[in-house]
Amino acid sequence: MTHTTVRIAMNGVTGRMGHRQHLVRSVLALRDQGGLELADGTRIRPEPVLVGRSAHKLRALADRHGVEHWSCDLDSVLGDDTIDVYFDAQITAAREEAVGKAIAAGKHLYVEKPTASGLAGALKLARLAQEAGVKNGVVQDKLFLPGLRKLRRLVESGFFGRLLSVRGEFGYWVFEGDTQPAQRPSWNYRAEDGGGIAADMFPHWEYLLHELFGPVRSVQAHLTTHIPRRWDESGAPYDATADDAAYGIFELAGGIVAQINSSWAVRVHRDELVEFQVDGTEGSAVAGLRHCRIQHRAGTPKPVWNPDVPASEPFRAQWQDVPDNADFDNGFKVQWELFLRHVVRDEPWRWDLAAGARGVQLAELARRSSSEGRRLDVPEAIR
Numbered sequence: 001m002t003h004t005t006v007r008i009a010m011n012g013v014t015g016r017m018g019h020r021q022h023l024v025r026s027v028l029a030l031r032d033q034g035g036l037e038l039a040d041g042t043r044i045r046p047e048p049v050l051v052g053r054s055a056h057k058l059r060a061l062a063d064r065h066g067v068e069h070w071s072c073d074l075d076s077v078l079g080d081d082t083i084d085v086y087f088d089a090q091i092t093a094a095r096e097e098a099v100g101k102a103i104a105a106g107k108h109l110y111v112e113k114p115t116a117s118g119l120a121g122a123l124k125l126a127r128l129a130q131e132a133g134v135k136n137g138v139v140q141d142k143l144f145l146p147g148l149r150k151l152r153r154l155v156e157s158g159f160f161g162r163l164l165s166v167r168g169e170f171g172y173w174v175f176e177g178d179t180q181p182a183q184r185p186s187w188n189y190r191a192e193d194g195g196g197i198a199a200d201m202f203p204h205w206e207y208l209l210h211e212l213f214g215p216v217r218s219v220q221a222h223l224t225t226h227i228p229r230r231w232d233e234s235g236a237p238y239d240a241t242a243d244d245a246a247y248g249i250f251e252l253a254g255g256i257v258a259q260i261n262s263s264w265a266v267r268v269h270r271d272e273l274v275e276f277q278v279d280g281t282e283g284s285a286v287a288g289l290r291h292c293r294i295q296h297r298a299g300t301p302k303p304v305w306n307p308d309v310p311a312s313e314p315f316r317a318q319w320q321d322v323p324d325n326a327d328f329d330n331g332f333k334v335q336w337e338l339f340l341r342h343v344v345r346d347e348p349w350r351w352d353l354a355a356g357a358r359g360v361q362l363a364e365l366a367r368r369s370s371s372e373g374r375r376l377d378v379p380e381a382i383r
């Protein structure tokens with residue numbers, strides 16, 4: 001059996017996403033299953049080289065997972081001709097510089113979102129990668145979640161009729177860190193370190209809206225910091241300078257209206273941490289990470305507003321589950337597989353750094369919309 005080894009320098013693997021989703025659930029899972037099998041029987045075998053700034057963390061990870069190579073010297077790893085791909089899941093503020101170096105070294109690129117801290121940086125990386133002729137991709141994992149894949153199935157089958165609106169609710173309570181440790185890193189709450197929920201989540205909303213319903217034409221957002229003081233990983237108090245909630249209204253091509261609340265200061269009274277309700281003339285759906293439920297026009301109840309009597313119908317019970325009809329693998333791994341096929345076999349790929357820049361643009365416009373108190377058009381160029 002023939003195989004192609006792809007050597008991947010993985011930077012940021014000591015962090016939450018780099019470790020769990022990208023190293024363990026994706027690249028090591030692929031390695032441990034003997035690689036990714038292509039139609040002609042060839043196997044793509046990813047070989048990670050761990051990169052970071054902390055030798056003891058990298059050594060421990062390498063030992064635990066049986067990874068042969070690790071390094072704290074990014075420049076020398078990038079200077080190694082046997083490395084094919086540079087992957088980056090560092091904190092956002094560290095991404096642009098490292099990805100810039102990887103482009104200069106001629107590596108293919110796969111990076112977490114947001115691709116840079118601001119639009120100018122994101123566009124520059126996209127342009128440099130294109131000029132260098134390297135393959136490039138950005139993580140857009142939500143597209144590969146079971147609930148949202150089922151939602152896509154509904155859109156593509158015409159289930160909704162004319163699409164009217166999308167309501168998204170994302171968030172959960174992130175502890176301040178005083179009485180209980182926070183469950184997210186403290187840099188997320190400091191603007192000066194690249195934090196903020198709009199920067200974090202609007203890139204996801206951009207590609208989800210774009211791919212499922214249509215490009216975003218305008219944005220109106222209100223960003224705020226509900227919890228101004230938090231405690232960091234060492235228990236020290238700090239000022240939370242970044243937005244921890246962002247309330248956005250997006251107008252999409254064709255007049256569809258999307259409204260998405262994102263908050264780390266909300267308690268969950270939902271079935272999942274993110275949920276989208278989509279309404280169309282022929283039917284509606286509620287999709288989350290895993291589940292998707294529908295209600296067809298013909299099965300729609302006809303409630304009449306009367307606050308003097310209890311609710312007349314069991315509204316939640318009137319929805320029907322959309323079956324999986326497939327085995328859904330980890331969404332990050334699915335996207336890694338597509339990226340590796342793109343690198344090795346030049347298979348089609350659209351989630352590139354230009355697509356990533358659209359997400360950065362939407363976050364940046366949302367911040368401006370909020371500070372200027374007005375709705376802003378999304379410029380055509382990278383729509």
Ligand SMILES: NC(=O)C1=CN([C@@H]2O[C@H](COP(=O)(O)OP(=O)(O)OC[C@H]3O[C@@H](n4cnc5c(N)ncnc54)[C@H](OP(=O)(O)O)[C@@H]3O)[C@@H](O)[C@H]2O)C=CC1
Pocket residue numbers: 011012013014015016017018052053054057089090091092094112113114139141185187200
């Ligand atoms: N697609 C998705 O669903 C998600 C994507 N993300 C994205 O992934 C990236 C990483 O997020 P997350 O894993 O939550 O972050 P973590 O704080 O858990 O990890 C940060 C990583 O960056 C490294 N790092 C490099 N430079 C610095 C620095 N100056 N300060 C702190 N850390 C540094 C850390 O190394 P060390 O261990 O040595 O400190 C660590 O490996 C972000 O860009 C974020 O937007 C995050 C969550 C979900």
Ligand SMILES: O=C1CO[C@H](CO)[C@@H](O)[C@@H]1O
Pocket residue numbers: 200201204
């Ligand atoms: O990008 C992200 C997607 O959703 C996750 C759930 O809160 C976040 O951790 C994250 O930063």
